Amino acid sequence: MAQHGIQEHSHGAGVPIQTRNERPRSTSIEDFAEVSKLQEIWRYLPIDKLKGLTQSVIGEISEDSVEIKLAEGVTASWVETTKAKVGSAGLPEDRIAAIAWTNASKTLVIDVPKELEQSQPSFVVIKPNSDAATAAHVLINVGTHAKTTIVLDHAGLGVLGENVEIVLGDESTLNFVTIQDWDKGSTHVSTQFAKLGRNSNLRHTVVSLGGDLVRVTPAVELSSPGAEINMYGVYLAESGNYFEHRPYVDHIAENCKSNVAYKGALQGVGAHTVWVGDVLIRETAVGTDSYELNRNLLLTAGARADSVPNLEIETGKIEGAGHASASGRFDDEQLFYLQARGLNETEAKKLVVRGFLSEIIQKIEIDEIEQRLIGAIELELEKVGV
Amino acid sequence: MSKLEIKNLHVSVNTDQGPKQILRGVDLTISSGETHAVMGPNGSGKSTLAYSVAGHPKYEITDGEILLDGENVLEMSVDERARAGLFLAMQYPVEVPGVSVSNFLRTAKTAISGEAPALREWVGDLKTAMKNLRMDSDFTERNVNEGFSGGEKKRHEILQLELLKPRIAILDETDSGLDVDALKIVSEGVNRAKANTDLGVLLITHYTRILRYIQPDFVHVFVAGKVAEQGGPELAERLEAEGYDRYLKASA
Ligand SMILES: Nc1ncnc2c1ncn2[C@@H]1O[C@H](COP(=O)(O)OP(=O)(O)O)[C@@H](O)[C@H]1O
Numbered sequence: 001m002a003q004h005g006i007q008e009h010s011h012g013a014g015v016p017i018q019t020r021n022e023r024p025r026s027t028s029i030e031d032f033a034e035v036s037k038l039q040e041i042w043r044y045l046p047i048d049k050l051k052g053l054t055q056s057v058i059g060e061i062s063e064d065s066v067e068i069k070l071a072e073g074v075t076a077s078w079v080e081t082t083k084a085k086v087g088s089a090g091l092p093e094d095r096i097a098a099i100a101w102t103n104a105s106k107t108l109v110i111d112v113p114k115e116l117e118q119s120q121p122s123f124v125v126i127k128p129n130s131d132a133a134t135a136a137h138v139l140i141n142v143g144t145h146a147k148t149t150i151v152l153d154h155a156g157l158g159v160l161g162e163n164v165e166i167v168l169g170d171e172s173t174l175n176f177v178t179i180q181d182w183d184k185g186s187t188h189v190s191t192q193f194a195k196l197g198r199n200s201n202l203r204h205t206v207v208s209l210g211g212d213l214v215r216v217t218p219a220v221e222l223s224s225p226g227a228e229i230n231m232y233g234v235y236l237a238e239s240g241n242y243f244e245h246r247p248y249v250d251h252i253a254e255n256c257k258s259n260v261a262y263k264g265a266l267q268g269v270g271a272h273t274v275w276v277g278d279v280l281i282r283e284t285a286v287g288t289d290s291y292e293l294n295r296n297l298l299l300t301a302g303a304r305a306d307s308v309p310n311l312e313i314e315t316g317k318i319e320g321a322g323h324a325s326a327s328g329r330f331d332d333e334q335l336f337y338l339q340a341r342g343l344n345e346t347e348a349k350k351l352v353v354r355g356f357l358s359e360i361i362q363k364i365e366i367d368e369i370e371q372r373l374i375g376a377i378e379l380e381l382e383k384v385g386v
Numbered sequence: 387m388s389k390l391e392i393k394n395l396h397v398s399v400n401t402d403q404g405p406k407q408i409l410r411g412v413d414l415t416i417s418s419g420e421t422h423a424v425m426g427p428n429g430s431g432k433s434t435l436a437y438s439v440a441g442h443p444k445y446e447i448t449d450g451e452i453l454l455d456g457e458n459v460l461e462m463s464v465d466e467r468a469r470a471g472l473f474l475a476m477q478y479p480v481e482v483p484g485v486s487v488s489n490f491l492r493t494a495k496t497a498i499s500g501e502a503p504a505l506r507e508w509v510g511d512l513k514t515a516m517k518n519l520r521m522d523s524d525f526t527e528r529n530v531n532e533g534f535s536g537g538e539k540k541r542h543e544i545l546q547l548e549l550l551k552p553r554i555a556i557l558d559e560t561d562s563g564l565d566v567d568a569l570k571i572v573s574e575g576v577n578r579a580k581a582n583t584d585l586g587v588l589l590i591t592h593y594t595r596i597l598r599y600i601q602p603d604f605v606h607v608f609v610a611g612k613v614a615e616q617g618g619p620e621l622a623e624r625l626e627a628e629g630y631d632r633y634l635k636a637s638a
């Protein structure tokens with residue numbers, strides 16, 4: 001576990017580091033270069049699997065391929081994307097996000113009225129059921145002092161370019177889960193933006209289970225004091241899956257807290273996951289407390305996990321900042337211990353993987369999602385058994 | 387009645403310098419109800435013997451055989467051996483992050499007996515066993531061996547011994563690192579298992595201390611990968627007085 005010294009990350013003279021806040025932000029496609037592996041943001045991506053998502057003109061998600069099941073008090077409406085509120089959580093930083101933004105003429109707006117405390121989760125399920133490139137835009141607005149849970153689920157077949165905006169009012173709390181459980185042949189590039197109000201609290205969990213290419217880039221702006229973000233991720237990748245997660249926390253205001261923890265299990269030849277965790281602590285972000293972690297468990301040979309934590313610190317007046325990243329094989333001693341207690345190899349591996357991921361799974365706090373994840377692990381590990 | 391027979395066992399371990407011979411012809415027979423103490427200096431191969439019987443993949447059996455009631459143990463996988471009734475209390479129990487003791491124990495019990503235990507009965511047995519071993523009830527919510535003290539790890543091993551009810555148990559230095567109170571508690575657990583299930587025990591130890599609490603029927607002195615001498619409990623007393631020097635000189 002590496003604890004980062006502040007000196008290491010101050011920007012010394014002459015070193016040309018492109019800091020995260022220097023990236024251009026725009027909704028116009030022309031403001032961004034064509035997608036190319038020469039750019040850091042695309043360097044790992046199997047570009048051939050992007051399908052049509054790099055074309056300037058793509059389709060738009062139809063309302064009837066979105067199932068909406070809202071808890072009482074929470075409302076949904078489709079509005080013109082040009083409406084003022086859209087874009088308030090952030091703007092695209094790359095071409096694919098700009099394409100999706102431009103091509104989604106309608107935005108699905110989920111409103112959680114102020115002071116609503118609703119423990120029942122709301123569900124939005126996107127099922128394009130087509131391999132044509134499609135754009136979608138979702139905006140979640142959580143009012144002041146409101147508190148609830150929202151699950152954004154993606155399933156079936158789809159080639160989806162998506163922007164998700166999450167705006168938290170002052171003192172509000174949102175437990176948000178985005179699930180990527182696509183069928184084979186699917187591609188999903190999801191750019192997510194969150195902007196947190198004063199003393200608000202967002203739990204943002206990414207669950208990636210299926211899809212040929214899944215790229216989720218959640219960026220969180222902590223521009224009001226006292227806000228707290230917990231970004232969790234859990235993923236199970238097998239042969240044919242490429243999952244890329246790039247969480248980004250931008251510490252701007254004072255006394256904010258961020259905690260990022262992603263854990264994944266990989267198996268099978270060609271299973272590939274990428275995690276790039278960016279944390280930027282700006283000069284103004286006095287009193288920041290930040291930590292990021294990524295761990296990967298490689299269940300078989302031939303799988304690959306890339307893991308890159310980036311921490312930029314521009315002020316010395318912080319509570320703490322650190323990161324940890326590790327990828328490893330099954331621990332033979334663990335397996336031996338469990339097998340010596342009568343568990344066969346598959347049962348032992350299931351238990352180890354569940355244990356490994358449980359730290360994150362427990363954070364979801366939505367029973368049916370937890371059960372679904374445990375079921376997915378069981379299924380996945382049955383395959384290792386054979 | 388069960389019988390574990392170890393015959394002419396030769397074992398080597400793979401090292402960076404190539405295979406290294408550790409066990410050089412071990413003969414031991416343990417029957418139900420018997421307690422055999424295996425005593426020997428550090429590095430003499432005691433743990434290797436224990437791991438070889440349990441089937442750790444690191445150790446290669448180059449000669450000899452292991453039979454449990456006439457069945458060839460060497461052909462069984464690690465978990466088959468456990469289900470056949472062999473149990474190894476480890477010298478260094480392994481952490482399993484994110485897996486609670488309660489989940490682990492129930493999963494192990496289910497695996498060993500081939501069906502999930504009846505809930506009410508299981509909860510009762512677990513409670514009683516933990517109480518006997520002076521373990522707090524919130525212990526079951528902790529992750530397996532994670533952050534356990536040395537004493538907690540050993541008690542947890544004996545808890546498993548009592549709950550899984552094997553036929554033959556190998557205890558690898560279960561006494562090491564324990565203060566005298568913990569040693570007594572752990573020894574009581576072993577004696578309970580012996581009384582309740584007619585357990586056969588292979589008790590590996592470096593010191594004679596534990597033999598005051600667990601009476602051995604046989605004592606085997608283990609030196610340089612084989613049994614150098616065997617006898618009754620009086621042999622342990624002699625070792626206490628003289629140490630291993632005599633055997634080490636002879637083997638050198
Ligand atoms: N995995 C291993 N790699 C290399 N040497 C080993 C390994 N395991 C055991 N040995 C060696 O085998 C010998 C016996 O070890 P061990 O069985 O642990 O002895 P004991 O339990 O009696 O102290 C020692 O010299 C030890 O260094």
Ligand SMILES: [Mg+2]
Nearest residue numbers: 432433477559
């Ligand atoms: Mg040893």
